[in-house]
Amino acid sequence: MCYISTVKEKKEAPPVVTHRQARRDYLILESFEAGIALVGCEVKSLREGQASLAGSFARVEGGEVFLYNLYIPPYTMGGRESPDPRRKRKLLLHRSQIHKLKAKTDEKGLVLIPLKMYFSDRGIAKVELGVGKGKKFHDKRSDIKKLSVRREIDRAIKNRNRK
Numbered sequence: 001m002c003y004i005s006t007v008k009e010k011k012e013a014p015p016v017v018t019h020r021q022a023r024r025d026y027l028i029l030e031s032f033e034a035g036i037a038l039v040g041c042e043v044k045s046l047r048e049g050q051a052s053l054a055g056s057f058a059r060v061e062g063g064e065v066f067l068y069n070l071y072i073p074p075y076t077m078g079g080r081e082s083p084d085p086r087r088k089r090k091l092l093l094h095r096s097q098i099h100k101l102k103a104k105t106d107e108k109g110l111v112l113i114p115l116k117m118y119f120s121d122r123g124i125a126k127v128e129l130g131v132g133k134g135k136k137f138h139d140k141r142s143d144i145k146k147l148s149v150r151r152e153i154d155r156a157i158k159n160r161n162r163k
Helices: 040-047 095-106 137-162
Strands: 026-036 057-061 064-068 089-092 110-119 125-134
Touching: 026 095, 026 110, 040 110, 057 095, 064 095, 095 110, 095 125
Parallel strands: none
Antiparallel strands: 026 089, 026 125, 057 064, 057 110, 064 089, 110 125
């Protein structure tokens, strides 16, 4: 007898938008997945890939987590009533995750940064939040040096295999 496996592999959807400077400017210690409360036109605008995470951050306030400065432009085919593109948006997390984030952000120097936004396989908008610590100038310089050395090694290996 032959058995066929019916287990579906979970495909990760491509991100709608990523925060490119986050990993350069912050050392990400831990990341969390959170839902985001959006208005209908904002979801349509996100599906078109129109959003910007540059300069955005999250805060824990009164037992809830809010995302500030996320720019979602008004939907082009929407009506007259469109929300403010930079309004604060509520993030949907479990109570235990909120307590953990509150404890971490109370530590000196740790912040909540959105890393990317994407749609889950069920079509729900999600945000990946990172708990990060700001990098100093010399940390950034050492990261750039490591990256350039790695590129040099990869080039040398590639050229050696060609001959």
